[in-house]
Amino acid sequence: MKKAATLALGILTSVGGFFDVGNLATAAQAGGVFRLQLLWPLLLGTLLVIFLVEMSGRFAAVTRQALPDAIRTHLGFATWLVPFLVLSLVHFLVLGAEIGGICFALHLVTGLPTPVWALPVAALVWLFLWRASFSAIENSTSLLGLLTLAFVVAAWQHRPPTGQILAGMLPTLPHHDPARYWFIAVSLLGAVISPYMFYFYSSGAVEDKWDDSYIGVNRGVSVIGMGFGSLISVGAIVVAAVVLAPRGIQVDDYHQAALMLTTAFPFWGFVLFAASMAIACLGAATEVALSMAYATAQTYGWNWGEDLDPREDARFCLMYTGAILGSALLILFGVDPLKLTLLTMAVNAAVLPFVAIPFLLLMNDRKLLKEHRNGWISNTVTLVVVVLSIVLAIVSIPLLIQGGS
Amino acid sequence: MKTVHFELLLGRKVHDSEGRRVGRILEVHAEPEGKDCVVREYLLGTAALLTRLGISAERLLGLPVHREPVRVPWDQMDLSDPERPRLRCSVEELTRNK
Amino acid sequence: MWNLYSLGLRPLVRTALVVAAASSLACSSKPPKEKLLDTAQTASSWIATLRMTGEQWGANSVPTSFVETTVKAARSELEKEADDAGKSKAPPELRDPFRQIVTEAKDVAKRLSQTAGENDRPGVAREVGLLAALQERLKALQKQNGGESQ
């Protein structure tokens, strides 16, 4: 009974939790410029992320260890240090992008400039983490996150051309702007396979005290949850392709993306866009802030847990407090939220080797996982991620310089 | 009391009595003995790393690699200078004794 | 300090960085004309945005404050593009008409914001019409100069 509830809740969590500012921004860009041609990186990313999320959950269930914890324990401090520092920096940027997303949504509704909202939003995110328990955070943002299904409904209402959707699912070479095409493709992948998700998911599994019996639940959550989340991204691409592209609008600024839902839902579309953006970003912001605190606390072995009284894990709480405040400063000082998001998503893709390689090593540890270690299918997929991520890391740096500008 | 920091020993290159390179110390095997925990042998070389990671190249990549780490019994390892660990014998003697 | 990277990953990382740096150098500079056509594409997208914003305001789908902030964002972008065009070494038959269109678009945008603020529906509809005309002119200009318009 409890398992069924967990499964239902887990699916909700990933539906609401999967879609964040990165998915929104990259989908809007992809649809606006290349219509349905860039559906394939999304699908490829979804397939890979399903496997990786399933692995991080299985690992946590069998070993009672979250990923950062296990990486330091089993691969050693010196090996973990560089990925840890790089990923922390990336997560800092992601957090800034999510907070920027909430600020922009508030700007849409109120008309006040985006930077004005940086500190109030930071306070809101912090208060949420400070006062609520882990499950309260997870459940509330996920339920509200269902609002993002508006993109799927809008896509449906526009009756998109099925043939083109199917064609977009196969990789093709761009007809124009190759640098931009590959930049967006890489960003889409980076947005789907966000490294913070694995830390968050595995730490969450430890917080929820998963054990071997959760392996099945975990599989269901990863497949259905990530699949559903990806559906929302597909919806966003379709909407951008049908609404923005024919009008010649490409998304260089969130104001342009804000028009996406207005044709499907006259009057409500605008509010719906702002609300789903705010909620999706709020959910993701709490997850990223927690992930940063989890990773740091686990790296140094501090006491951690979102359900503990902050007096018992002062360092953990101050870690997310500092992260939220610091990244809100980016927005306060006027960094453009969309540019920050797109840059961050490409960087996300570039740092994937730091995520994928430890996965490959840990998931094959026979002493830790015994019969639950990876089979050849999971290993092949992880190897694909490793190779792909190394290629992406090499490719995305020049693309960052050219396509990003 | 003569002590050595294990975390600093890890990864050090070991030479044998004739000055030839044997490999890096990548794992140390120990056993509890009464109240104590004592070192039995030092594991050298990349294969020792795979032992430490609990995986085999065969499983991971499908390569038929069966390399065994170089095992040095505790009494054959000279740690009097922890920066330059040395064997008390040659590599050949080490493998012959097994 | 020894770690996993000592396994020979260091040369790999170095090669990767060199390849990345080389490939970014190799294809980073575009001729001025191409560059300006890229700028024109962005400008065209902003004019289209203004037009749709005006249309949606007319249909009661977006609030007046959104029109105002979008116009503000669009105007600062168009300003930047006019500047870029001014500095560009692209042929004058592309550069000069482009600057003209962008400058006009900026003025129309300003009036769009004003008329929406005054709740002047016919006024907004008129500006939307002007934006559509500007869009067509820009498209034609792009086509003449071998630019792509999607």
Added chain:
Amino acid sequence: MPRQKENGKGIPDELELARDILDQQVVDREETKMGRVDGLVLELREGRPPRIDHIEMGAVVLARRLSPRLERWVDGWRRRFGVRKVARYKAPWSDVQELTSYHLKLDVGALDTPTFDWERWLRDHVIQHIPRPLKGNGEEGEKKE
């Protein structure tokens, strides 16, 4: 869940120092997380195998693993601004109560050790001044909105 049969003390019969002990999560009697095994000191004995003398914890120990210069730098920083009285917390091997694949349990109370100096300082100087959250009072009821 220890991997092998135990010798009464909760320590497996076979150990690999790098894999099983170094970098392992350290918990106290109550299983409060108190840090990690940042260093491990062996005693070399004449004619007998080396034995584990104690484990070390502290930022300085970690810094030493990267470079001696970093160690001096961290230690200088600690002396000037640090809350911790001693740089290295040394726990003798005899304090180790249990060793599993996910933690190393010491027979101590975390709050009595220098590893909790920072935690205690932050609690008294920062956390105490911020209004208390709703959670964590042992009640589960208030979780959902």
